[in-house]
Amino acid sequence: MVDLIKKNAKSLQESLFSSVGSAALTIATSYLVINFFRGMLGFALTSDKDWLAVLNNMQLYMVQAYPEEDFIRVWLSVGLTFVLAGLSIGIWRSDDRVKSSKVFNSFFKGGLGVLFFTIIAPTNSSFMGNDGSVITEEVFSMETRLGILIPVAIFCVIFFSIRFININFTVNSSDMVFFYLFIPVALLWFIKLPTIQLDQNNERIIPDPVMPIADTTKIPWTVIFVSFLASYFIGMYLKNIKSIKSIMSLSWFLLPLLIFSWIFKKPQIDMSVVLGSDLPIFGAFLLWGFLVITFVNNSIFKKYYSTYLGLTFLLTLVGVFSGLPMLAKTCLLLIALFSVVVPAVSTSSQGKRSLLIVWAVALVTLTFLLRGGASDTGIVVPGSSIFGGFSLTWLLAIFGTYVSFPLGVLLALGRNSKLPIIRIVCTGIIELTRSVPYITWLFFASVTLAVFLPAGVEFNLIVRVLMVTAFFSGAYFAENIRGGLQSIPKGQYEAADAIGMSPFQKISLIIMPQALRAVIPTLVSSAITAFKDSSLVTIIGLFDFLTIGKTVIGNQSIPVNFVGHDRENLIFVAIVYWIFTFTLSRRSMKVEKKLGLGER
């Protein structure tokens, strides 16, 4: 043990105090860092800061004014996401194992962090009172300090000394996810927080009584955690089913659509329309697709294939401008495009089968979206948007990336295409989108976009914002990916050609994986930018996470007066943003490391 300390001390000396200059730099920097944190802690602890302004408004932060009787939809969507995540972790369960020493070491380091802040926290802090005078008060008494210091120090010593008593075991790194999630969920049942309570005269009871966390928070989270864990085991059990991985990928693909069109919306569906118009159209186009897939390579049909294709396109052109229902128009367009692709793929029975699945899924999704997504919502909220707060920020970030990333890949490939028309169109889209500020696009979404849509089609403001966001960040993704594509040597294309790969296989198996790997850092920084830029939607009247903290809570006076407490809220918002972006960048570093295995 003494050796270890000596060794550490020596390496510290070498890295921090190697010369006079570096010693001075070390001392100056630590002085600055310590004073910064002292100031922050003093600020946070003074009695004129009302942190309940944050805590009491969690619901507002999460979903804004979403009606309480429909919360089950939000919980369901969160739960569904966790169930899918659990299944995926189970199916793709990694074989990596984490050493116990590493886990203990992270506990030790965490404890050290707490110790550091406890030690540097100021005893007294001053703030400006209402009458302009400076008030100094004791914010961190010696008893509190010792009360934290002693248990944490013992905690640190325990986890430090464990390394000398040879406890060696390893934990599966996938299992660790559940362990880390278990801690906060378990804490929900034990932690008590100060809560705002009003007396008969609607006056706040002071001091705030300490209460356990509400059942409406802890029960859903516990249920979600249990289903998450259960789906993990189910996932491990399902692992060996043959096509389970493609089913999972498809579910992930469909999940946002489901959440968006059915759970965040309470569709008011007219069943007579569904039965009388949607189902027949759906059935007819399913049959059409099936016939094309089956007979396209038949020798008789093949002769008339070009006639058929021409007729279909003509019909589409006529249909789009006729009074057909929207679903029929879109299906016509889809079948025309589909008929072009079919002959090349439907050569084998396996190809026919997968084509049929693709066609069916596309039709189901389309019918679903057009009927469910475009129908009126039964959720009544004040204001223009159905929900706001963190849900909105999260939706814009996740859904935006989810649509814009594939779009970016396609645009990047299109811009590198040999066909001039595709190249020009893709270059045009990219350059047009990038050359206009995001805020302009937001105004476009809120004011102008409706003009460009066919008559009778109306989208919610949030959907319109998602559309422009997809294109905007898609253009940035496309340029990043194009950079990656240019870094692939010509030999890789030739090698893929030489072993007989089709152009599609070449791009998806050889070129894209390498191109994406080369640009992970820039892709992640684009995603982080998109996440943070989502707060700009405040400018067109949507209430994102930041706006809730700054504007809504900062002006809240009923039932409790929180006016002037926006600083606490801003700090909270900043911390939440930081946690998400930091996690994202750390994860990406791990992925990068994992993918970079072969590169030397």
Next chain:
Amino acid sequence: MSIIQTKDVKKWFGDFQALKGISMDVAEGEVLVICGPSGSGKSTFIRCINRLEQHQEGQIIVDGIELTNDLKNIEAIRSEVGMVFQSFNLFPHLTVMQNITLAQIWVRKKNRAEAEEKAMELLERVGIPEQAQKFPGQLSGGQQQRVAIARALAMEPKIMLFDEPTSALDPEMIKEVLDVMKELAQSGMTMIVVTHEMGFAKEVADRVMLFDEGQLVEQNTPEEFFNNPESERTKLFLSQIL
């Protein structure tokens, strides 16, 4: 019966004419070595055989199929013709095993187990079965080139093309690659090898050709080619290289 026939193949890069009418036949099981100074069009010629370069005039017929712009023909020919490159061109993001199984699974539609069995067999044949789970970046140049040969062989080609397979290697590693190629030649594979390794040509080749300035200057058996060259150009080339 000749498996490759070319008639008066011509190719231009812009104004520069790289091939000035090459006509030749390769018989099944024949090992053909092409040599010549750099810029003589020998690499361009064998790259035309599997359409990595496009010839503008003349005819190339491989295994009874003529190379045209028809994509079906090109893919059919490419799966019959294996190619080994000077710079290996292994896929750096895949393990050695995945490099060899990828085309079997996606192009030949084999299942994974079958493909891996075949891959192990080939890795044993080229002498590096223990490297199967490594990434190309972790191997030496000679090992990488042998993996590249295994990758090409995994498609069970009828013809193998080698485009200066040893030019990017250390002298010590050249031998291990040449040994694999010799073994391959003895097994009856049809091979066209562009190389400067005259020792290999003498020992293994059935026929040696000299290219110069886009033309086929001379072709002969190795004995005649090295001992009694007909043209002055060949004599000059041999005097410089040997």
